[in-house]
Amino acid sequence: MATTVGQLAARINCRLCGDESLPVSGVASLSSATSADLVFVQEERFFDRALASDAGAIIAGEFATSKPASKPLLICAHPRLAFARAAALLCQPVSYTSGIHPSAVIHDSVRIGEGVCIEAHAVLEEGCILGRRVHVGPGVFLGAGVELGDDCDLRANVVVYSGVRLGQRVVVHGGAVLGSDGFGYVRDPQSGRHEKFPQIGSLEVGDDVEIGANATIDRGALDATIIERGVKIDNLVHVAHNVRIGEDVVIAAQTGVSGSSVIEKNAVVAGQVGIADHVRIEEGAILGAQCGVPSGKIIRGKGVVFWGTPARPIREYLKELAALARLAKKK
């Protein structure tokens, strides 16, 4: 979508310095920008590189106010955020043509909102309910009774087990599996065999959640697994049965969350973190990459970074690493 920097600046709440009539039609990095592209500079030290780039215009922080500039500047407090919003305006999201591919297999009872796009080879079982403008990608499977809110976007080969409910604007990337059986068994002390504990709970996903490629989120055993509004889950993350993840939590790739653990809102979990069962990560805590939280622990501290296994405040952990390095050198 082409527009002018003047119109764009107004829509993303930036102060414009320079020619408001310059046309702009895309966003880019400094190295790949053309004259039709907008770029952004978060830190002053990169400003000269942005000016020297081929970009048509620059989103920059307040530091740029006093700078002589050969290109239009869009000045604001949060350039990266303004850039993200500009991109959302300029770059058309993948657009799906409403309609149902003839090869999709859809049970008669499925209720489909207006503007829905169901692609080739999708399979929708009995009683699914799809809101408006939902996209069901090719090869997607929706088990019986799955509910998808308006504007959900399920990419190719996603698997959703029966009864899972997604809110609005949930994006699920290729190959993710939602609502699979949790990993629960009871050992018969006599035979030594593992018998299956019922995995008949549900999975509820709130609005504006994004779930990465090949991630897996299990349904609850008896109750529900709950992913609240705004949670972002990266590729290959595993969420076990009965977990509850609070609003706006971010979980990076390959992290695993074991059964019945709770991650409260605004927590940040880096990649390859292991959270054992019945853990509580309290609001706003930050778990560093690869750290491990043992069974039943509580992690507390808004904005405090934890690291290591067992996870401890990073300051402690770094002190221990330093002490160990000194000790090893002595010997």
Add this chain to the structure above:
Amino acid sequence: MATTVGQLAARINCRLCGDESLPVSGVASLSSATSADLVFVQEERFFDRALASDAGAIIAGEFATSKPASKPLLICAHPRLAFARAAALLCQPVSYTSGIHPSAVIHDSVRIGEGVCIEAHAVLEEGCILGRRVHVGPGVFLGAGVELGDDCDLRANVVVYSGVRLGQRVVVHGGAVLGSDGFGYVRDPQSGRHEKFPQIGSLEVGDDVEIGANATIDRGALDATIIERGVKIDNLVHVAHNVRIGEDVVIAAQTGVSGSSVIEKNAVVAGQVGIADHVRIEEGAILGAQCGVPSGKIIRGKGVVFWGTPARPIREYLKELAALARLAKKK
């Protein structure tokens, strides 16, 4: 399936105290139970909560024998196990209607047992053999010569490479890949390029195995990868070529087992564990979450818990952590 607590108690070997005629039709957690539901209490301290719940009846340990109770009690030595068995009786498993969906693509040579259900868009190549009551979910791929024993259940979008053999009652969750090529190359010292080592072995999976969503199990290089009876493998687990996993082993999510390692029967492997190549985990050993077993090591000790990288008995590891914490505080 509705029944009475009296009939149920008899089938799961519990001693009934109370009204045997009470109807019961499901299982639930304490918080979600209705009067038609059975709940269980493993520990005495939760017994009052169970009594106060809306549940119709309670499975409880011997501790409940002397308790005054307002609901029928089903008393036994292992309440959790009895509850799992009650659930297996009361909760109908997902039932599949026998038949082949017209969109499935099935080679003429495939042999199909009675009561088999093959769902939409499944693809079965030459020479597959399916036992009785097998379920092949939507979008499943079975390569040439795959054999599935009676009552196997493959959920949506599972991929099974050619020649893989599964025993009876094997459950494979959505997106799992069985029999893919192992990761084996030989470097040409002159060109520096990696040339493929043959990955032409097989994968054999025993009876009563369950494999989690998006798990991957490679075929052997020249011989076989073997998963024995009763093994339970969680989501996103990786099992490499030529691994052998013994009976009733349990492996939690995101663990990886490298080439040619052996896990003997009854071992328990927690989540995110890394087992390098040519390792032997001996019978009944327990590997704690995130621990790492280096190449060629032997882990020995029934019931002994190992932790850390390199994995060592947890008592040692905890002592080391404590010593390190003290050391860091001194400085």
Add this chain to the structure above:
Amino acid sequence: MATTVGQLAARINCRLCGDESLPVSGVASLSSATSADLVFVQEERFFDRALASDAGAIIAGEFATSKPASKPLLICAHPRLAFARAAALLCQPVSYTSGIHPSAVIHDSVRIGEGVCIEAHAVLEEGCILGRRVHVGPGVFLGAGVELGDDCDLRANVVVYSGVRLGQRVVVHGGAVLGSDGFGYVRDPQSGRHEKFPQIGSLEVGDDVEIGANATIDRGALDATIIERGVKIDNLVHVAHNVRIGEDVVIAAQTGVSGSSVIEKNAVVAGQVGIADHVRIEEGAILGAQCGVPSGKIIRGKGVVFWGTPARPIREYLKELAALARLAKKK
């Protein structure tokens, strides 16, 4: 493909000792070989076992020159490499019959080279370009504008997002997802909500790359994610946006590489390694299993092994482990 050991020895540059007319038609391990099979011995101490096996002929190192042998010997400097090459000659790779299955859904604009095989239920969107002899497995999805070079082999249920480009002879195993959105958000400091940073870059994969089952490789945010020639990526590996992986790098299972990191050519990355963002792994460095490289770090040293989190030269790490063990014993 049957041949004689004489002909085979000539093709794989081995010196033959013994009857050149012996027919050979396959490769095998020592334990499973029949008289029609070739085996190999990398180390002298296994030579007697090879002689005692049922194998028809043996590839062995120079150490075997002086040995009395009851079977033909194919002698060379690198037996494992010669064996891999013999296997490539003797074992027919999976062969695909050229043609397009009628259930595949292919946009009219797709360009298809000669000898291509597109299997059942594959979906190819607008503008895809397939080179010669490409194999598109069952249930594979190719988004708009995907380009696959000659002899690419995509196994069942692979998902390729729009615009991804693969070189020649790229093998992608079942369930892998290529070109999914990177994990990038900008937090609005006022609402606390995460807004999506554009993920509109590309993914470019060079020749002779192999990608494991259920691996995920994200497209770049604004620029490209780049996997260079000859890279081998194991199952369940995650590669984030804007990563660059140099030629002939090997990455074992379940490793994760975060955004904008660079792995230079010939590096070796073991399993479950975590590489944070903006890291540089320099040429030929070796990262041991489960190690972690913190954000922004540079790892340097051809052939040097690094271990632990934060990753350090293994010699240091082992010293520290030993010092810690001693310290814990004292107390």
